[in-house]
Amino acid sequence: MRNPMASGGRGRTSAAVALTAVLALTATACGDDGSGSGDEGSGKGEITLWDNNTGERRDIWAQIIKDFESQNPDIKIKYVGIPIDQVQAKYDTAIDGGGLPDVGGVGTAYLSNLVVRDVLDPVDQRIDGGALKGKLVPAMVDSVKAAGGRDGMYSVPTSTNNGTLWYRTDLFSAAGLEPPTTWATFYEAAEKLTNAGKNQFGYTIRGGAGSIAPAMDAMYGQSGITSFWDGDKTTVNDPKNVAALEKYVALYKKVTPSADVNNDFIKMVAQWDNGSIGMLTHNLASYQDHVKALGNEKFKGLPYPAQADGTRVQVSNPVDGLGLFKSSKNKAAAWKFIEFAASHKSNSAWNASAGSIPANTDAANDAWIKDAAPTATAMKALSDGSTKLVNLPYYLPDWNTISKSGNEPNFQKVLLGDMSAKEFADKIAKELNDAQAEWKEQGKS
Known part of the structure; x- marks a missing residue:
């Protein structure tokens, strides 16, 4: 976001200098500035x-x-x-x-x-x-x-906007499946709607640009954790979130197209609109695209799945x-x-x-x-x-780098099996904890 930092110590020092400069500007500015x-x-x-x-x-x-x-x-x-x-x-x-x-x-x-x-x-x-x-x-x-x-x-x-689970009502009806309102029914449908030999898949996962937010939705949505911070430490690598991420990434190539590892939202939406894929998680912005491709009768959109007790947790948009x-x-x-x-x-x-x-x-x-x-x-x-909304730390000057260029390639590694879900979550957690500590320290100075 603002003055993004690299994940190493040198990057954090640069971010500190940048934020100090910002604060100095604030102190000395006047008038129309x-x-x-x-x-x-x-x-x-x-x-x-x-x-x-x-x-x-x-x-x-x-x-x-x-x-x-x-x-x-x-x-x-x-x-x-x-x-x-x-x-x-x-x-x-x-x-x-x-x-x-x-x-x-x-x-x-x-x-x-x-x-x-x-x-x-x-x-x-x-x-x-x-x-x-x-x-x-x-x-x-x-x-x-x-x-x-x-x-x-x-x-x-x-x-x-809002994270939305889009699903093909025609495919669900043909398979005798109920709407995917819970995580259990989501995973069940993803498996039952998949026939890779016929190029039919239950789900399309976002592996390219913009992949971190939907991955976090899957993590917090399944774990039920409702706060991004526990004190000054992030909950991203909480064992419940790690387990949820492991279950989510296991969908790749099992019930999703292999091309998903590189797909951003444009390719992912086009693939869903023009193919035989049961479900897609994306926000409301793609609604008109779906209407143009499928009409109003072949799909519906729901908030992200809830847990068995009806609790729904999403990360903030x-x-x-x-x-x-x-x-x-x-x-x-x-x-x-x-x-x-x-x-x-x-x-x-x-x-x-x-x-x-x-x-x-x-x-x-x-x-x-x-x-x-x-x-x-x-x-x-x-x-x-x-x-329940988990508010992402948009206030951190480093959030944009951490949640995008700094870790999107690592999410692809997780999908491909070259990095564990725990290693991925621990790396993000360390960067977030360092960024939070630095942000709080700058606020005191």
């Missing part, structure tokens, strides 16, 4: 919005802005669209050189970088004192608070949101827009366009969610307390 206190302002005039994923969202933002300005003729919104892969660099540049917006899209993946540089206003009291109180999905609120890396809440959640920047000279108007964008009507429309789960709980009964059954099921699971 974002660390100034800004002002509530008149509640009128122009405010700037940075959209952190321009393109497909531009039209829906245009509609929300039009609706807002019609209700608030004294406030004008200047929209600035930024491609998602450039937004973090854009914020960094603005912090160093000036020119941060009043309101900006802020995802949990890079929230802590903005928090540690002291450019965001906390929004807890504003939420509690306004129309959004009690209207935000608790699981998303918890994820945003955890991702900030310090006490308080520094972004208003607007949406999230990134949560998108809107941040109020500290340097804004018109926070009153900026907050009014954030409240409007996160309100029932706007938030529902935005997420219907993006195919994501709304953060506003009043959207749960909207028609489009009822028509998109996987989204409705996911929102219910996140809202009713039936799903």
Whole structure:
């Protein structure tokens, strides 16, 4: 993520120097760089919005802005669209050189970088004192608070995705199988739907880029462990998680295609849509791909499997949101827009366009969610307390490296039998424990 470090001591030293530099910038910054206190302002005039994923969202933002300005003729919104892969660099540049917006899209993946540089206003009291109180999905609120890396809440959640178990209803029906709602029925179906000689497989496993998060979902989902940390030590290599990982990777080539070892989500989704594979774990973003390939009758989506007693544990997905920047000279108007964008009507429309789960709980009964059954099921699971979320440590500057380039090749080794599940989990655990210790130490200095 920010200033990622290598797994060795030299990398950790580099990360420490980088974080120290960040803290130094925070201490010496002033004015438009974002660390100034800004002002509530008149509640009128122009405010700037940075959209952190321009393109497909531009039209829906245009509609929300039009609706807002019609209700608030004294406030004008200047929209600035930024491609998602450039937004973090854009914020960094603005912090160093000036020119941060009043309101900006802020995802949990890079929230802590903005928090540690002291450019965001906390929004807890504003939420509690306004129309959004009690209207935000608790699981998303918890994820945003955890991702900030310090006490308080520094972004208003607007949406999230959710890990989903997609399954072919036609293949399940033909085999006389029940929907894979538990881990036991998942493994049973994976085996019964496999006929390698006919190129039919029960499951497709993600072995290429992006493989770590679904592997952790399988680990925590089966073990039932609900916290990523036990004190300052990670639970990733807990014996229950290691045993769960061993069972999960044993699926490779037994009930999955051998090509899975290299498949990222694009190849994996295409393979599932165009083949005879019973199940796929991916998030809601692939829903429309499945509809185009299979129609509405041949597949369904469920939250990840539950344990036998009905307990469901999933690792957290990134949560998108809107941040109020500290340097804004018109926070009153900026907050009014954030409240409007996160309100029932706007938030529902935005997420219907993006195919994501709304953060506003009043959207749960909207028609489009009822028509998109996987989204409705996911929102219910996140809202009713039936799903326990294990919050991943997005606040660690090293998380991106540890969970991606640093260990994805090792997961492939586990699939191929060149590395044990325990060795894999122990390596990640050591890196995480070191990163956590370093992060806490920097916070004291």
